[in-house]
Amino acid sequence: MSDRFPEAVALALTATGWQPGIHIPEEELLRWYRALGTAGIEVPPSAIKALWEFGGMTVHQYGPGTDMSRMPFRIDPLVGLYAGDVLAAYGAALGRPLTPVGEYDLGRGRLAMDPRGAVYLWWGDLWHVADTFDGALIALIEGRRPTRLNLTPAREPLPPKPIDxxxxxxxxxxxxxxxxxxxxxxxxxxxxxxxxxxxxxxxxxxxxxxxxxxxxxxxxxxxxxxxxxxxxxxxxxxxxxxxxxxx
Incomplete structure (x- = not known):
């Protein structure tokens, strides 16, 4: 595990109950997949892999980090469903769809992934956290400042068909x-x-x-x-x- 994560990051992850090789139940992963699909949100393999290994994990942390304060975050895609329209609009501007994977700063921000596996933070604006999920965990736990993206969220039309x-x-x-x-x-x-x-x-x-x-x-x-x-x-x-x- 030390080859994958720095020691302090590995300790923070194991404190949540995470261990290498342990995954969430397939029924829970399927429930998330269905819920996102019902909301019209694509779930790429990169997000499925991350959620299967780290889904349900909450990192409780506060204090100074490398270049910003360390804030708590949780890996759970359903907490980001209500922000699906915002993430869809930013994904359209980014040119890649965004899938919600969790929340940041007690729900003030939302974590999302693109099909390539890069992780983003919607926190008023859209920020790039890391190019991989492991890299995002390291950046979030170490308190590394993400990169703000100069994007204007696209205004996507609502599907026109009403339902009964x-x-x-x-x-x-x-x-x-x-x-x-x-x-x-x-x-x-x-x-x-x-x-x-x-x-x-x-x-x-x-x-x-x-x-x-x-x-x-x-x-x-x-x-x-x-x-x-x-x-x-x-x-x-x-x-x-x-x-x-x-x-």
């Missing part, structure tokens, strides 16, 4: 249910003027066991699926209208 409730329910079932012992077993759909709010139902009746699971909105105008935090319904719908209707 049957199609929305099919998307919800493929997106939410299944994928491991802790995944939702069912869902509840609540219709509003721009689509449906989808809230997961878990086998564990204890609500505290599923804090942070999130909920989804399916846009009836174009079929897009976005992931939202576990906030009260009225707050989520207000945020959706602000970002996707009034903007």
């Amino acid at each position: 409730e049957r199609e929305a329910r099919d998307k919800a079932r493929r997106h939410v249910v299944g994928g491991g012992p802790h995944a939702p077993v069912d869902f509840v759909m609540t219709e509003f003027e721009y689509g449906w709010l989808v809230q997961p139902i878990f086998a564990d009746p204890d609500p505290m066991a599923n804090v942070g699971a999130g909920q989804w909105i399916i846009d009836r105008r174009n079929g897009r699926v976005s992931l939202w935090p576990s906030l009260p319904t009225e707050n989520i719908l207000a945020l959706f209208r602000e970002r996707h209707v009034d903007a």
Whole structure:
């Protein structure tokens, strides 16, 4: 492992529970793949490989780094789903699609990969972190400053075809249910003027066991699926209208 990562980086990774040769369950990887696909996001082999080995890992860190502060980050593609439109717009400007792979700085930024394996950080602007996922882990853990890209996000048109409730329910079932012992077993759909709010139902009746699971909105105008935090319904719908209707 020392040949692959510097000693301090290797220690930070093993502190998360990661070990060489250990992978996340295939069911979890498949659930992520389906969820991204339902949202219209491509998942290239480079992202699948990274998620299979490092998915679910959270690096808790603060303090000075090589040339910037070290910030916590998590490898989980679903936390970046709601930023899918932004990443798609930057990917169009970059000339390569971007796949969300995690979050940075307690959700203030999103990590993404391109088909070549390069890692980027959307943190107000788009930044290039490293050309490989291993290189990105090293840069993030050592606190190395990424390179800001002078890009203007493209304005991509929304798919024009609206969907009905049957199609929305099919998307919800493929997106939410299944994928491991802790995944939702069912869902509840609540219709509003721009689509449906989808809230997961878990086998564990204890609500505290599923804090942070999130909920989804399916846009009836174009079929897009976005992931939202576990906030009260009225707050989520207000945020959706602000970002996707009034903007």
